[in-house]
Every structure is written in C-alpha cells, then in structure tokens.
Amino acid sequence: MTALRLTFGIDPGLTGAIVTLLDGVAGPLIDMPTRRVDGWGEIDARALAIFIREQRAAHPGAYVSACIEKVGAMPGDGGTSAFRFGETSGGIRSTLDVLGVPYTRAIPAVWKRQFALIGKDKDAARQLAIQRFPEAAHMLTRKKDNGRADALLIALYGEQRLASGVAA
Template identity: 35%
Template sequence: MLVIGIDPGISGSICFFQDGKIIDVVEMPTMIEGKKNKKQVNGSQIFNEISYRIKKIDKKDIKVVIEQVSAMPGQGVTSMFNFGQSFGILKGICSAMQLPMYFVRPAKWKKYFNLINSEKDASRTRAIEVFPYFSSQLSRKKDSNKADAILLASFYYETYKLDD
C-alpha cells in the first residue's frame, strides 16, 4: 500500500510512504502569483509529482491522507483564504485522479506520536527518531513540514494496518 501524506499549505509537503518506509518527500510545489510576488500552490506540479510516483501502482493500493486543517485564532483573513484555497486544490486534484482521500485532524496524529502541546519543531525530532535513515533530509528547522507529512502518512499506515 502506498500512503501519500499531505501537509497542506504553501509551506507544506507531500510524503510518499510505502509498506512502512519513506519513499520520497517533496516540498509543496509553489509558484509566484500576481504583482506582489505572493506564493500559491502549483496544482499542475502537484499533479505531476503524484502522477509520476503512482503510474505503476493500482489505485486501490493508494491512500491519500490530508491533514484536516481549519482556521486558527489570530490568523489573518487573507492567509486563511489562501490556506483554504490550497486545501481545495489538493482535494480537487485527488478527486480528478480518482484517488481515495482520508482527512486526519492534527490533534489525532499528534496524539499518536505524543506531540500534543509541543513546539512545531518537535515533529521533526520525532520523525528523525522513528525514521533515522531519513534524518539527512530533515536537517533544517524548516523541514518540520516534511516531518509533519511523514508522520501523518506513518500514522495512517500504522492505524490502518491495525484495522486490517
């Protein structure tokens, strides 16, 4: 089974996780929008990244797990709109590709990894502990978004296996 774990948003990441191992992790593809050089997710590149990695896999053996995000207190209206737009683009791409999607609230996967009420960077530490072979690709503080996608995919893989 291939689990595609997605931490949505401009600075998010996409993890390709197969049979309990990290196959690849890519930062969320983005592009510049408008005159102010604001970033937005690049839907066509997301499609390409996923298509490239699933072309030889039966779709019934693929699960897409997207972090179920919502508005956060103190976040601006514009940034919240952009975040929601990114989430919608991801849902649209996966729907068009006919990939099954599952949504997991951050509290659920973070509780599984004992990360509730911890610093943002704690997920990077946990991912390095669980997947030490991948530590060189999680060496920067900004790699915490990659770690979130990895742990999200791992959470689904581990809990899904328990249900089998």
C-alpha cells in the same frame, strides 16, 4: 522493487510537503510545489499531480491512498489569510480527487496526540520523524524541515488508520 502500498502524507501549507510511504518506508518527498500568481503564492496543482502520477507509475498495481492534515483558520488569522489557507487545502484535495486517490483527513490534535506531540514545539515532530524513519534523516536535517516531518507522521497516521479499518 515495486511497493504494494503507497501512502501520501500531506502537510497542506504553502511551506508544507508531500511524502510517499512505500510499504511503510519513507520514499520520495517534495516540498509543497508553489507558484506565483498575481504576486501571491499558491499551490502548483500541476506539479503536485505530476509528482503523484510519477510515484504511482513507479509502482503499478500498488494500493494508493493519501492522508491530508485537516486544517482550519486559526484564531487571529485575518480573513485573507484564512481564505488563502483554505484555498490551498482545497486545491490539494481537488488534485487528489481528479487523480482518483482516496484520502482521509487527519485532525492536527488527534494525530499529534497519537504521537505524543501535544504541547511540544515543532522540532519535536522532526526529531520523532528522524527516529521513526532513519532512512529519511538526510531530508530532515534543518529545523525548517518540520513540514516534511509532519507529512511523514501524517502518512504514518493514515497508514495506521487504514490498517485498523478506520480509513476509507
């Protein structure tokens, strides 16, 4: 069945994920595709683009958008770490731009507050995602699946913003 709306939720870290919501229901997801370049891990933009294109091709005519977590350097991050994290986020945004996928950014404190996750551990997001998306529970069985859970909740946040007329 072809969806009318595809929303990609993206947790942009190298251990993050990208998930597709199909008319608000959890669909295909992948852990953030990475590759090694000169001994460093970085986003595999080609694999990311292929995933997005495949989802779009499976649902011709659907409205496609994305919501990506707006990340920044954390206190205590070294310069190299902060630069590499920013580079990853920029690569994801560039991939979306090249593919013509409009996106909004979700400030962590804002989307987490909306889902009552402020001050809770990472597993709370995974438990909430299982509750909200029972069809995705099999993809969220491990504690380290918190990146997948965050991506699902970021996608949901993006859809809710779009529905309220806030997102572009």
